[in-house]
Structure formats: C-alpha cells, structure tokens
Amino acid sequence: MSFTIIDQAPARLNRSELAVPGSNPTFLEKAAKSSADVVFLDLEDAVAPDDKVPARKNIIEALNDLDWSSKTVSIRINGLDTHYMYRDVVDIVEQAGQNLDLIMIPKAGTAADIYAIDMLVTQIEDAKGYTNRIGFEMIIETALGMQNVFEIAAASKRNESLHFGVADYAASTKARTTVIGGPHPDYHVLTDANADGNRDVHWGDMWHYPIAKMVVAARANGLRPIDGPFGDFSDPDGFVAQAKRAATLGCEGKWAIHPSQIDLANTCYSPSEAEVTKAKRILEAMEQAQKEGKGAVALDGRLIDIASIKQAEVMVQKAAQIADNDA
Ligand code: GLV
Ligand code: MG
Numbered sequence: 001m002s003f004t005i006i007d008q009a010p011a012r013l014n015r016s017e018l019a020v021p022g023s024n025p026t027f028l029e030k031a032a033k034s035s036a037d038v039v040f041l042d043l044e045d046a047v048a049p050d051d052k053v054p055a056r057k058n059i060i061e062a063l064n065d066l067d068w069s070s071k072t073v074s075i076r077i078n079g080l081d082t083h084y085m086y087r088d089v090v091d092i093v094e095q096a097g098q099n100l101d102l103i104m105i106p107k108a109g110t111a112a113d114i115y116a117i118d119m120l121v122t123q124i125e126d127a128k129g130y131t132n133r134i135g136f137e138m139i140i141e142t143a144l145g146m147q148n149v150f151e152i153a154a155a156s157k158r159n160e161s162l163h164f165g166v167a168d169y170a171a172s173t174k175a176r177t178t179v180i181g182g183p184h185p186d187y188h189v190l191t192d193a194n195a196d197g198n199r200d201v202h203w204g205d206m207w208h209y210p211i212a213k214m215v216v217a218a219r220a221n222g223l224r225p226i227d228g229p230f231g232d233f234s235d236p237d238g239f240v241a242q243a244k245r246a247a248t249l250g251c252e253g254k255w256a257i258h259p260s261q262i263d264l265a266n267t268c269y270s271p272s273e274a275e276v277t278k279a280k281r282i283l284e285a286m287e288q289a290q291k292e293g294k295g296a297v298a299l300d301g302r303l304i305d306i307a308s309i310k311q312a313e314v315m316v317q318k319a320a321q322i323a324d325n326d327a
Pocket of ligand 1: 141164166168228229
C-alpha cells in the first residue's frame with residue numbers, strides 16, 4: 001500500500017440514478033416513490049429556457065414537501081457558463097438545502113469550476129446554519145473535463161461521484177455518432193478472411209477509454225464512478241449490455257433516463273447470490289490460509305491471495321448495504 005490513504009466518499013447506494021425534469025411536478029412525485037437509489041432533479045438540459053424559473057420553484061416544493069427518505073436526492077444545476085447557475089444554487093440551497101443530499105455539476109471542465117460552487121454552497125450553508133453538508137457529483141462530458149478529470153476529482157471534500165455524460169461528450173469530442181450511449185457499427189474490426197474468403201465484423205466499445213479513465217480518476221480519489229445515459233429506452237438488452245460493460249470496468253451504477261431502466265440498473269449493479277457466496281468462501285479460505293501462515297491458496301482450482309481478500313470484502317460489503325437498504 002502507498003503511504004497515501006484515500007478517504008472514501010460517504011457510502012451510498014448509487015446503482016441507479018434517475019433523471020427527472022424539474023419542469024414536471026407529476027414526474028417529481030413519481031420519482032420520490034420510485035425504486036431508484038439516487039434521483040436527480042434536473043434544471044439543465046431537460047428543461048427549456050422558458051421553464052427554468054418555474055422548474056426551480058417546483059424543485060424547491062418537491063424537496064420540502066415530498067418524502068425522499070428512502071433515497072438520495074440531488075439537483076442538476078445549469079452550467080457555470082449560464083446565468084441560471086447562481087440562482088439555481090442560491091434559491092434551492094437557501095430554501096430547501098436541508099433536504100438536499102447532492103448537487104450535480106454538469107460539464108465540469110476544471111477544478112476551479114468545483115471550487116467556485118463549493119465556495120457558494122459553503123457560504124449559504126454557513127449563513128443558514130445547516131448542519132448537513134451537501135455533496136457534489138460531477139458530470140465529465142467535455143473534452144476539457146476529461147483532460148482535467150484527475151484535478152476535478154480532487155477539487156473538493158464535497159466530491160462524491162463522477163458521471164460519464166456520453167451525449168455531451170460525443171458532441172464535445174465531435175465523435176461521429178448521434179445515439180446516446182452504446183456501441184456504433186463503424187467502430188469495429190474486421191477479422192482476416194477465413195478459408196471461404198469471408199471476414200467477420202466485431203463491434204468494439206467506443207466508450208471504453210473515457211469510462212476507464214474516469215473510473216481511475218474516481219477510484220484514486222475515493223469517489224463513485226457512474227455511467228451516464230443510454231438513450232434508447234425501448235432497448236432493455238442494449239441498456240443491460242452497456243451497464244454490464246461499465247460495471248466490469250469498475251462503475252458502481254448507471255443513469256436511468258426512463259423509469260423502465262431503474263430496475264435494470266439496480267439488478268446489473270447488485271452482486272448476484274453466486275458472486276456473494278463465492279466472495280464469502282474466498283474470505284473463509286484466506287482466513288484459514290492466514291492461520292496456517294500461508295499468503296496464497298487454491299480455491300476451486302484457482303489461485304487466491306491477499307489481493308483476493310479486498311475484492312471479496314468489497315463484494316460482501318456491497319451485498320450487506322443492499323440488504324440494509326431493502327430491509
Ligand atoms: C448527460 O448529461 C450527457 O450529456 O450524456
Ligand atoms: Mg449532458
């Protein structure tokens with residue numbers, strides 16, 4: 001281990017993160033009753049300019065009047081390049097900050113963006129005498145944000161999670177796709193010709209690099225890496241495939257841009273019973289090995305060692321957290 005100890009963000013379930021437009025009070029009510037681990041009430045891209053002010057008011061009412069106790073609630077403020085942002089923060093934190101867990105910062109580009117909002121939120125919290133501290137979730141969705149993702153991740157003690165905003169990221173990097181998340185047929189390799197002269201097409205994952213980079217930045221700073229939207233909500237199989245790819249790389253959850261995606265995300269990001277049983281067997285086998293003074297042993301024909309303990313512990317802790325949540 002390094003001498004540097006990484007503080008971990010507060011442990012929250014973040015398997016599914018439901019996006020809800022602040023402009024629609026009915027959706028806000030439904031979101032509070034949903035099975036999403038986290039709900040973010042949107043003031044940014046799902047809200048048209050004329051609806052920004054009413055959406056703020058709806059969100060303040062929803063935070064103060066609805067019961068969010070079974071979940072984490074966040075607001076997605078407008079970008080720092082807009083004049084909406086300061087009122088999003090000032091009005092909502094002043095009028096409903098004690099009921100707000102997180103603020104989502106879109107299009108985070110530099111560490112200074114996070115610093116600026118930290119300063120504003122700190123002043124409001126102090127002035128109001130709030131005892132809760134609001135955490136931050138940053139969307140990494142521009143080339144600038146991806147370039148500076150390591151500094152952004154370390155920019156504030158409030159930081160809890162990084163999110164891959166695939167739609168804006170595609171626009172910012174001028175990627176040649178118009179779908180939101182998922183693979184693209186042009187991103188493929190061709191196998192060499194077989195005996196009949198035929199070549200197979202193997203689709204690749206064009207989002208592998210940004211997600212993997214964001215996972216490193218998040219984990220190196222004790223934050224949760226979360227995969228962003230999958231636009232085609234009529235394609236549950238495509239959603240699950242993308243969610244599994246991101247989970248395999250280390251992501252802890254995924255956005256749901258439609259209620260039908262919530263349970264899919266909750267399932268994909270919960271360890272299965274078989275995984276938890278295996279993890280518990282690894283812990284037992286390693287406990288026995290340590291009693292016998294061994295650093296590594298074989299289990300089911302595979303080597304396990306001290307590193308396996310940490311992986312197994314993460315799995316068992318996650319299962320316990322989910323069980324607590326469902327109790
Ligand atoms: C999310 O905000 C995205 O741009 O994908
Ligand atoms: Mg975006």
